[in-house]
Amino acid sequence: MTFPDDTIRIAVRDHYAEIARTETGCCAPAPPSHSDASCCTEPEQIGYDPADLAGLPDEAIMGLGCGNPVALAGITEGEIVVDLGSGGGIDVFLAARKAGAGGRVIGVDMTPEMVERAERNATRAGLENVEFRLGLIEDLPIEDGTVDVILSNCVINLAPDKAPVFSEAFRVLRPGGRIVVSDIVRSGPAPAGIDPRSWSSCVDGALALDDYLEVIAAAGFEAAEVLRRDGEGSIFSATVRAFKGAAAAEPPPEERRACACGC
Secondary structure, X not given: OOOOHHHXXXXXXXHHHHHHHHOOOOOOOOOHHHOOOOOOOOHHHOOOOHHHHOOOOHHHOOOOXXXXXXXXXXXXXXXXXXXXXXXXXXXXXXXXXXXXXXXXXXXXEOOHHHHHHHHHHHHHHOOOOEEEEEOEOOEOOOOOOXXXXXXXXXXXXXXXXXXXXXXXXXXXXXXXXXXXXXXEEEOOOOOOOOOHHHHHOOOOOOOEHHHHHHHHHHOOOEEEEEEEEEOXXXXXXXXXXXXXXXXXXXXXXXXXXXXXXXX
């Protein structure tokens, strides 16, 4: 059975709203046919250095990720970073340390409960170079060509259609900018039908790795490569990096989209 995009999106939002409220694990119990799903992994098992997590609010460390894109993004002082699907804020906070006082990190999440949780965590962490915006990763509340680095961690697989997500990432990046994402992908064919519950658990929405890379390239990105793979089953995690070419054409000023949040 197939479902409209809005049905999937609502199921995902409700699932993660419940996580934000109850602090349960990242994924609903996977159906038996998907017992190799790998997104329910403790942070220290998927590339996080415990020393990096020290000092972060406990409510930011939710075990929602499937990799550590911050560690592989090469973020430097003064860069502007956006995290797609920022959850409780863990990757925003880690990136903020690297971007420093001269940089800024923006987390975008479609779940109001997650945005509220992340904002509380930012206050606890005392970080002034971070902010969180409510929005869809398929329709980012970010101005054209204003971002140096795009991050995402186990979120893009949840989007009903991945192409708009990468198109939006390409739009907001400056020429020469880069995207580094950790995500759930698969080595075998997608299921014949989908279930919103399994989709919310990082399973049914996972693309084959080659298809995932093709969607990135179709958005205009160059030099897409897998930096790290975690997991050995048919459903596994891959951390991928790609670049927006320095010579990428920018739309004329009158066609550039205004920031939805009035920034």
